[in-house]
Amino acid sequence: MTAGSDRSLWYRAAEGDAEAFGQLYDRHARAIYNFLYRRTASWSDAEDLTSAVFLHAWRRRAEIELDRESALPWLIRTADYTARNEWRSKSRYRRALAAAHLLADHERDHADEVAGRIDDDQQIRRARAALRKLPKQEQEIVELCVWAGLDQQAAAVALDIPLGTVKSRLSRARKHLRDLAHFPAVENQS
Known part of the structure; x- marks a missing residue:
């Protein structure tokens, strides 16, 4: 150590x-x-x-x-x-409000946000929308290996699964994301 x-x-x-x-x-x-x-x-x-x-x-x-x-x-x-x-x-909380008929449409107050963060929010929403099209297990792998920058071994530890499972899920996720025309190919993160 x-x-x-x-x-x-x-x-x-x-x-x-x-x-x-x-x-x-x-x-x-x-x-x-x-x-x-x-x-x-x-x-x-x-x-x-x-x-x-x-x-x-x-x-x-x-x-x-x-x-x-x-x-x-x-x-x-x-x-x-x-x-x-x-x-x-x-x-x-939202279900409780809806049940009490208090849920009103909520619009974001953009006055408090910096213009750059608005663009970031839109980009992350598009990426999240593409990611939601993947199976849950593949979503987790992309979040850890691509977005969080963990290597495959660290992702295996974080998810408590074998390294081989991480590798196969990441490979399938990359293929699925490449197949989505509106989302660029995910680069190799090893």
Whole structure:
């Protein structure tokens, strides 16, 4: 275990070293934010969920023992669970409002958004629409290997599946995405 490895930083954080945890945050916060932004298509939700992921990591730091040198696969898995929980929570809330006949059409207030973020939101929606056409298992692989930038081995750890399964799902996903005329081919991410 090298002094600057994620595993050593995690161990130090588990012992109460907040600076070590801060270094882990600095290393991985952008990757987690990007993963969540692509998952939610909302920069504000991604920011909130990124904070929630690292709060959860801080709270559980003494309970979790990393099985790899990188904390990123565990953080990505935690981000995935956090996003799913948030989606379920919002879904329950919307159903409750609809049942009470209070659900009104909601239009985004574009006055508060920066022009560049509007373009980013539109692009991510198009990408999400194309991704939704894939089977769920292929969607997860694209999100991890292409969008989050994990290598195939790290994706296997994050999903708790064999490496060969990751490779075959990624290959099928690439083929399906190439077949969609409105979505460019996905480059090899190994």
